[in-house]
Amino acid sequence: MINSTRIKQKKMKPEKFFFWTVLIFGILATFMTPPFTTGDEGYHIYYAYQQFSAKSPDSITKDKLRKIENQSIGAETGGDVKGVSVQQLITNKIDLNNDGIALNIISNGGSFAPIDIMHLPTALGVLLARLIYPSLGVIDYGGRLANLLFFVFCFYFIIKKSKQGKWLLVMLFSVPYLLKIASPSYDLFSFLSFALYSLNFLNLLEIKTFKELSNRQKMYTLFTILLLLFAKKNYIFALFSLLSLPMIYEPIIKCYKKLGKIAKSSLVLSVTIFSLLVIYLLNSKFGIVHFFKVFFNSYFNFATMGSNAKRMWMIVPASLPDIINILWILGLIIVIGGEIKKRYSKVTVLLSASTYMINWLGIFAGIYISYKTLSMFDDLSGRYLQPFIIFFIPIIRNFAYHIKMDVSDGTIENIAKYSTIFVMICYLFITFYRGFILRVKPTGVV
Numbered sequence: 001m002i003n004s005t006r007i008k009q010k011k012m013k014p015e016k017f018f019f020w021t022v023l024i025f026g027i028l029a030t031f032m033t034p035p036f037t038t039g040d041e042g043y044h045i046y047y048a049y050q051q052f053s054a055k056s057p058d059s060i061t062k063d064k065l066r067k068i069e070n071q072s073i074g075a076e077t078g079g080d081v082k083g084v085s086v087q088q089l090i091t092n093k094i095d096l097n098n099d100g101i102a103l104n105i106i107s108n109g110g111s112f113a114p115i116d117i118m119h120l121p122t123a124l125g126v127l128l129a130r131l132i133y134p135s136l137g138v139i140d141y142g143g144r145l146a147n148l149l150f151f152v153f154c155f156y157f158i159i160k161k162s163k164q165g166k167w168l169l170v171m172l173f174s175v176p177y178l179l180k181i182a183s184p185s186y187d188l189f190s191f192l193s194f195a196l197y198s199l200n201f202l203n204l205l206e207i208k209t210f211k212e213l214s215n216r217q218k219m220y221t222l223f224t225i226l227l228l229l230f231a232k233k234n235y236i237f238a239l240f241s242l243l244s245l246p247m248i249y250e251p252i253i254k255c256y257k258k259l260g261k262i263a264k265s266s267l268v269l270s271v272t273i274f275s276l277l278v279i280y281l282l283n284s285k286f287g288i289v290h291f292f293k294v295f296f297n298s299y300f301n302f303a304t305m306g307s308n309a310k311r312m313w314m315i316v317p318a319s320l321p322d323i324i325n326i327l328w329i330l331g332l333i334i335v336i337g338g339e340i341k342k343r344y345s346k347v348t349v350l351l352s353a354s355t356y357m358i359n360w361l362g363i364f365a366g367i368y369i370s371y372k373t374l375s376m377f378d379d380l381s382g383r384y385l386q387p388f389i390i391f392f393i394p395i396i397r398n399f400a401y402h403i404k405m406d407v408s409d410g411t412i413e414n415i416a417k418y419s420t421i422f423v424m425i426c427y428l429f430i431t432f433y434r435g436f437i438l439r440v441k442p443t444g445v446v
Contacts, residue, residue: 014166015159017417019152022174022181025424026148029182032432034072034086035140037442038183042069044122045184047108048143049130051116051123054100068136079441086436090137096130110186113230118186121150126184143184151181151188158195164202164393165339167416171332175423176315176386179443190231191387194238197224198390201241205348205394208246234366234384237359241391244351253347286365287372295364297376306378315386317427319434319443324426331419336393337400338407344394355391359384 012020036042042065049060068089074081108116125146129139159169173195180187200221207213213221228235242248259267282288297304299312311318316325344352363384371377435442 011413013160014170014413014416015156018159018170018174019156021420021424022155023148023152025178025428026152026182027145028428029178029431030141030144030148032428032435033182033442034081034084034435035089035137036065036069036072037435038144038179039185039443040069041072041140041184042066044119044186045126045136045140045143047106047116047186048119048122048126048184049139050106051104051119052101052127053104054102055097057095057097057099059094059096065136073441080439081435081441082439086137089140090135093133093135096134099130101127108186110232111230112233112236116186117230118189118232119184121189122147122184122186140184144182147184147188148182151177151192154192155195158192158199162199164199165336167412168332168335168339168393169199170416171328171335171420172390174420175328176389178424178427179317179383186232190235193224193227193231194235194387197228197235197238198241198387200224201238201245202390202393204245204247205344208250210247213247234359234363235387237362238355238388238391240358241352241355244348244355244394246345246348249347249351286369290372291365291368294368294371294374294376295361298364298378298380301376304376306376308378308381312382312385314382315389316423317443318382319430320423320426324423328419328423331415333396334405334407335412335416336396337405339412340397341401342394342397343401344398349395349398352391352394356385356388359388 036045043062046060046062046065050056053060070076071084072081072089073079074084077083106116107114108119110116111118122143125142125144126139127142128146129142132138132142155173159166159173162169173191174181177188177191180191204217204221207217225239228238256264256267279288299305299309302310314320314322314325316328360380363380367377367379371379431442434440
């Protein structure tokens with residue numbers, strides 16, 4: 001009995017496991033992944049550098065950094081990067097023209113907010129790195145490490161405070177984000193904004209009426225919504241999930257049920273006419289029939305879809321085998337259904353899951369406007385959809401409740417821990433092997 005108690009006391013809490021595992025992984029990934037190869041690093045380093053630059057030197061321009069990025073991933077050589085010297089990127093100093101330090105308010109157009117705060121964590125790392133050793137490789141590493149520290153500290157406290165299942169969050173906030181954890185990307189800030197919003201959303205599902213909301217909950221909800229404006233633009237589609245809150249739809253349903261037959265018929269007719277009018281206007285402007293044909297050809301027709309679409313359902317990094325992705329998803333479903341037993345209404349389940357599709361169609365529509373004449377395109381990759389899998393939690397929990405899923409706490413912990421570690425090890429091995437041994441595009445960024 002005493003030994004059993006001691007073993008339990010020695011178990012690492014989920015938030016601590018997340019912190020140390022992701023931190024160690026991130027540090028290893030930073031140096032095992034060649035500079036400028038995790039996706040759009042030239043773009044992110046440019047904007048991060050500008051936030052604390054007094055002179056904006058010619059050696060740090062968007063075009064030059066983009067060119068180095070393209071060379072590093074073999075964009076013009078079919079992925080072959082044998083001609084790129086990682087050592088020179090790290091050791092060769094660049095002329096920064098005695099650049100000083102000045103705080104600049106900039107905007108990159110990536111969010112709805114007029115100022116860019118998404119690159120701030122990276123900017124601090126880039127500033128420190130260029131003061132220590134002004135080479136492009138070191139500056140890139142500085143941005144990666146600063147972003148990593150920002151990520152692990154913020155998500156440590158998010159997991160610690162959450163009541164939505166801590167091992168579930170360990171899985172959701174690690175593996176789907178592996179590619180960006182050790183990068184200077186503004187995706188990490190966006191992940192944070194989205195996590196705060198989506199976890200608050202799951203908490204609000206427990207509240208039936210507005211009267212039950214405390215002032216603190218109201219203010220925090222408003223804060224999480226406003227924070228989405230400072231994240232990448234597509235995260236605004238997460239707001240659709242608010243319709244699945246019982247406090248939103250239940251009063252509407254109650255009001256509808258109180259109406260008489262004539263009033264109900266009039267309301268249904270009015271809504272139908274309005275919907276048809278909206279469809280007509282959208283079709284005349286965008287061509288809805290063609291829109292869905294292109295959507296089908298791009299993502300559901302195997303003969304016409306591109307490589308991005310074929311990897312659309314990859315939640316683990318795209319450079320890993322499909323079987324690892326399948327096993328990880330199965331593990332996630334078990335953890336979601338087994339860690340916390342809850343049941344949600346059908347309306348909540350339907351609207352919450354629909355948020356994933358709304359985000360998908362919304363991003364697709366934004367790209368479609370520029371490619372309306374094409375029969376398909378392959379610009380949208382799965383990484384834009386991965387964070388939104390959190391909105392499938394209600395339907396998975398309902399399924400687990402229906403089949404009376406019973407999984408021990410120890411099993412849930414082991415699935416979360418070992419699947420996360422296994423995917424991380426596989427990713428590091430493949431990335432290092434591709435980047436430093438094969439000398440090809442290392443991360444499989446799509």
